[in-house]
Amino acid sequence: MEMDVRRNPALLKLDLYCRGLRLDESCDLHDSGRGLRRTRAGLGSGLEMILPGGLWTNVPVSEPFAARSPYVLTREGDAYRIVRDGLDVAAVDLSPRPQWYDSVTRTHKPATRIGTLQGTYLGIYQARVCDYWTEKVKVNCKFCSVGLNLGVGDDADEKSLDEVMEVVWAARRESGITYVDFNTGHLEGETYLDILEPYIRRIKAETGLMVGVQTPPHNDLRRYDGLREMGVNRVSFCFEIYDPAIFREVCPGKHRQYGLERYLEAIRYCAQLGRRGPWHEPWVTNGEIIAGLEPPESSIAAIDWLTSVGAIPTVCVFRPLVGTDYSNLPPPETEPLIPVFRRLYESCMERRLPIGCAPDVHVSLVLLPEEARSFSDRRFPLGEVRRRSVAAVAGRFLRARMARRDARYAAPC
Ligand code: SF4
Incomplete structure (x- = not known):
């Protein structure tokens, strides 16, 4: 099994569920994405996004454990990236807000x-x-x-x-x-x-x-x-x-x-x-x-x-x-x-x-x-x-x- 999250988007999806994500100050979510909602029984509190390979996900960002995540979301213009220890992990999209x-x-x-x-x-x-x-x-x-x-x-x-x-x-x-x-x-x-x-x-x-x-x-x-x-x-x-x-x-x-x-x-x-x-x-x-x-x-x-x-x-x-x-x-x-x-x-x-x-x-x-x-x-x-x-x-x-x-x-x- 491929254990590098940069080459295995499904593993990245799982790892993000478990570790959450920090938002860099470059990320202003007011003008893009679906915002954060607290619905569903035990899930759905997070940021909706699309990972490489077309994997849609909802990543925890509000819970205290997410503040300790090694993953950080950064933004440059309309481009979002997940970064870990200063290294690029993946280019991602925020799920479109209709x-x-x-x-x-x-x-x-x-x-x-x-x-x-x-x-x-x-x-x-x-x-x-x-x-x-x-x-x-x-x-x-x-x-x-x-x-x-x-x-x-x-x-x-x-x-x-x-x-x-x-x-x-x-x-x-x-x-x-x-x-x-x-x-x-x-x-x-x-x-x-x-x-x-x-x-x-x-x-x-x-x-x-x-x-x-x-x-x-x-x-x-x-x-x-x-x-x-x-x-x-x-x-x-x-x-x-x-x-x-x-x-x-x-x-x-x-x-x-x-x-x-x-x-x-x-x-x-x-x-x-x-x-x-x-x-x-x-x-x-x-x-x-x-x-x-x-x-x-x-x-x-x-x-x-x-x-x-x-x-x-x-x-x-x-x-x-x-x-x-x-x-x-x-x-x-x-x-x-x-x-x-x-x-x-x-x-x-x-x-x-x-x-x-x-x-x-x-x-x-x-x-x-x-x-x-x-x-x-x-x-x-x-x-x-x-x-x-x-x-x-x-x-x-x-x-x-x-x-x-x-x-x-x-x-x-
Ligand atoms: S998860 Fe349990 S408490 Fe929550 S809505 Fe379902 S039945 Fe009710």
């Missing part, structure tokens, strides 16, 4: 309170804040920052159908998004799918975009049959931690309400729905874990379990966000995480899972399985050919469908 970021909806809400870009897709934190944050004795996940947004104004509590559609169309028109990701925390009464379904139906009907849903596991698994029929393309379940004792400690609310086993059961169930139609709608099931809060062997066991049932692992790198219960923990070191991401790629390829097939979707919050290819010396020539062929065919089909809808609905301005 005009719609500075617009308001017809109801006078800032568009970014409805949704924000994460890499190249639109992320929408729908519904009220996760109920674990509002109980008398909080039982929120200890890495999570969602409740810290209460009253801060990063996300609007109420997002009407029309407001969401307005921002989806703006993001489609100006940013060329192909995928919308909905996310909720725990809501009493397990109402999250009831809340999301009208939005999903309308986006699918009007735009033909791919849509994903990340919520806790609903107790009625048949609801996922309904999502499959509706044309949803991705369901994701964040169980975070595979070790049962650490899961209890890190995620007290999830443990009390659902338990690890219910997360795993939902993943197992949803993964087999891929075999059903509709065939014109791709379907993936993700299980999301956080590397760095449990031993690497446990993360690897989670990866192997997920791929064994046909689900694709999403592996986040623990980020001790300011203000969270775990803000004082150190970030993980890079080296112990390399085998985790190596296994991520190899395990997906061994099981022939459809990784990297969604057209024009670049993810900034995590290192994707296909991006971790450079961590492995193993090659899967047939698997890679098959993967690229599926991506090409799916990409042609889905892009054409979206373009037809663009023309048909002539997005409102």
